[in-house]
Amino acid sequence: MIFKFFGGAQEVGRSAIMLKDERSLMLDFGVKIEKKMEYPASIPRVDGMILSHAHLDHSGFTPGMYSEEHPPIFGTLPTLRLSNLLLDDALSIAKKNHTNPRFHKQQVKAMIDKFIALDYGHTAHLGNFDITLYDAGHICGSSITLVERAKAKSHKRIVYTGDFKLEPQLLHNGAEIVKSDILITESTYAEKEHMDKRKTTKEFIEQVNETLDNGGNVLLPVFAVGRSQEILTLLHKNGLASSTYIDGMAKEATSIVSNFPKFISNHEELAKAIREVNWISEHSERKGVLDEPSIILTTSGMLTGGPVLNYIGRLNKNSSILLTGFQQEGTNGRTLIEKGYVTMEGQKKKIDTPVTLYDFSAHAGKSDLYEYVRKSSPSVVICVHGDKENAKSMAESLRLEGYEAYAPKIGDTIKIGE
Ligand SMILES: [Zn+2]
Ligand SMILES: [Zn+2]
Structure with a gap:
């Protein structure tokens, strides 16, 4: 049994892990979105692929896998729909910025044609591999993958966590624990516990209410897939959905998610929130939104583009910007927190509106990562999807x-068993 790492090894981004015995299987094939886009180290020939969830990393x-070869790709139906949305968007951003996305629309279509949608708990077969997906509790459709090798003498059960969360979120139950012999786990927060969720939620809602009471606007830059729906549901639970405007790709992602009640734990609450929230459909509607105290839920989450940039310079002095997700080095979100400016159309723009970062992570924190390992009870653990420090310290x-335990780097090969 051989594992080879094309990306997501001692880094967060461009997850791409190949496992190989009689057949070869690629677990995810993502990109790393920093100042410039980074791709997996190369494009190997594989017999099949697994897509753990829709996030572009x-x-x-x-x-990129679908130029000459057309391997089957396994994932859930929401993962297919949501990744289609994100990939189409990535293509249009590349076109707008005159950059080369390194794949064409036809390749997205070829990937979709080869997609085999699996429900959680159902098993598909690929040669000697039996593939079953389980709920990862990260975003809608996210999966933990079990690859069973029925004929193998040892190390029969290989589990790939993808991104997961053990603690339930508003719309997701916690990740399912899957027993393994070899566990490939994310290690994003191997060195960090998340803030207490109840406390974070309380402070977040208090700040939203305070800003509205002072006549300000609350700008909420969010990731389209996952965070938008969680924050919208949270606002609804606190009676704030009717003061909220949703704009940008957050709208499409929310519509898609709402079509998959089986893949969210609290569909009713999300459906109610969707009915109450105000949808911005025309560019011209954006202006009026800031005339009165309001909440704007919009993309992109790291302020790298999207309607959020349309709002940010026009907020009144009582407003606040609340960030709810990780802000990657080199993004506007990061310069906004650290230096108080964003870059738009090549120009630095100073932002005076106060910014607060809230920890609403959809990843397991330190103790949950270790708990998962212990309960899954493997003999071998491979730590991926964490920066060098986190992956190595966990291993x-x-x-x-x-x-x-291993914390491989890109290009490494690990051989286990026969
Ligand atoms: Zn993710
Ligand atoms: Zn990820």
């Missing part, structure tokens, strides 16, 4: 606990 280069701690 997992799905962003799947079409090291696990070795001290008696596991055979």
Whole structure:
């Protein structure tokens, strides 16, 4: 059994892990969105692919696989629909910016044609591999993948967590624990516990209410897939959906998610929120939104583009900007927090509106990562999807606990068993 790492190894982004015995299987094939786009190290020939969830750091280069070869790709139906949305958007952004996305629309179509949609708990077969997906509790349709090798003498059960969260979110139950012999786990927050969720939620809602009471606007830059729906539901639960405007790709993503009640734990609440929230459909409607105290839920989450840039310079002095997701180095979100400016159309623009960052992470924190490993009870653990420090420290701690643990880097090959 061989594992080869094309991306997402000692880094967060461009997840791409190949496993190989009689057949080869690529687990995710994403991009890394920093100052410039980074892709998996190369495009190997594979017999099949798994797409754990729609986020571009997992799905962003799947079409790159479909130029000559057309391998089947397994994932859930919401993952297909949501990744289609994000890939189409990535193509239009590339066109607008005159950059080369390294794949064409036809390749997205070819990928979709080869997609095999699986419900959680159902098994598909690829040669000697039996593939079953389980709920990862991260975003709508996100999966933990079990690859079983029925004929193998040892290391029969390989589990790939993708991105997961053990603690339930408003719209998702916690991740399912899947027993494994070899566990490939994310390690994003191997060194960090998340803030207490109840406390974070309370402070967030208090700040929203305070801003509205002072006559300000609350600007909420959010990731289209996952965070938009969670925050919208949270606002609705606190009686704030009718003061909220939703704009940009957050709208399409929310519509898609609402079509998959089976893949969310609280569909009723989301449906009610969708009925109450105000949808911005025309560019011209954006102006009026800021005339009165209001909440604007819009993309992009790291302020790298999208309608959020249309709003940010026009907020009145009592307004606030609340960030609810990780802000990657080199993005407007990061310069806004650290230096108080964003860059628009090549120009630096100083932003005086106060900015607060809230930790609403959809990833497992430190103790939950270790809990998952212990309960999954593998003998071998491979730590991926974490920066160098996090991945290495997790592997090291696990070795001290008696596991055979690795934190591979890109280009590494790990051979296990026969
Ligand atoms: Zn993700
Ligand atoms: Zn990820």
